[in-house]
Amino acid sequence: MSRTLNVAMIGGGFMGKAHAMAYAAMPMFFWPAPAIPVRKVVVDVTDELADEGRRRYGFEESSSDWRAVVRRPDIDVVDIVTPNDSHAPIAVAAAEAGKHIICEKPLARTGDEAKTMLDAVRRAGVIHMVAFNYRRTPAVALARKYIEEGRIGEIRNFRGTYLQDWSADPDSPLSWRFQKKIAGSGSIGDIGTHVVDLARYLVGEIAEVSALVRTYNKTRPIQSGGLDKLGAAEKNAGVERAEVDVDDEVVTLLKFADGAIGSLEVTRNAYGRNNFITFEIHGTKGSIAFNYERRDELQVMFADDPADARGFRTVYTGPAHPYGSGLWPIPALGIGYSETKIVECYDFFSAIASGKQPSPDFEDGYRIARVADALIDSGESGGWVKVRE
């Protein structure tokens, strides 16, 4: 019999919806479940918002006091789905209370802040995970499997992108994602870190970066509510504006510790691109290419294919591939964003059940935060910057 674990989820916005859905759905997909999540209490900034979260997301209780909730003896897991500035205080308090922690990305606003979180979970000996869910797409996990099996040989080059357009309109509002004191950075922390996670997962540690960092939309209309509605469609012409003090675009070269090289392009200004997370990896025996907007598919080319069949071919992920036994029974039936969160939940609860740290954990989140720091420093200095240990 799977044991039950009580979850306190802090934050009830976009990610609150995604995580609550995964708690409900995970045992339906992965059965027997490693442990069964109980949606115990949801926390938001006001009692009204928290109660709305309770009714909407199926939690038993609600609260507007995360400090009291994370100390409750009946809580096993603390799930941090708030904007980035509250990740560290909540995680440190939860670790001190001995709770297992899953925290949304980026782990923190800076590498130094992430280090305080890593130190706290290490001291407490709890299970910890950072919610970089895109690596849980079966096609991405399949790419890793091929690489581990040596199917494309030694990796020489990684080319990654994360292109969006939801904030390309300069009249879309100044939500928390455009404020350094809350977000830490802009496109770098918000979306660039996802691809840094993929690069580290698939290729290895990033040692040095040389980046061009830009803020094209230097002011935006002041937003009235706290929730980020990710609103390109929301028109605010005429509303009082304030300064954007974070980046909205970065292009960088990468040097990996093992000698591979690469590049990464990240922007929220790319009209026509929605969630365009791509990578192409070239090795000494073949290549792999992935585009999240076609996430059931992995493009592969093996150099030893017969000469008359050389070229990229499409593998549609299904039961024969990573996580396939728990997901859908026919390839290409359709993997969505939700499935990545369900798989993430499965891996996190499996880690708690087995007592073994999952990946990416807070150490990965910390190292990724150091890459983000290096990108910002390089953008300012205009030269190569080594990623701090």
Ligand code: NAI
């Ligand atoms: P959001 O703005 O939609 O929701 C944030 C929620 O947290 C709101 O309900 C807000 O009232 C609440 N909140 C804020 N401060 C709080 C506090 N101190 N205590 C309790 N509740 C608080 O934000 P969203 O998009 O859900 O982002 C949350 C986190 O998730 C961020 O770190 C973000 O980077 C990350 N994220 C990750 C995604 C992924 O694909 N893995 C996708 C979207 C966001």
Ligand code: SOE
């Ligand atoms: C906005 O850029 C956003 O919601 C990010 O915060 C998420 O991490 C990304 O996965 C989707 O886009």
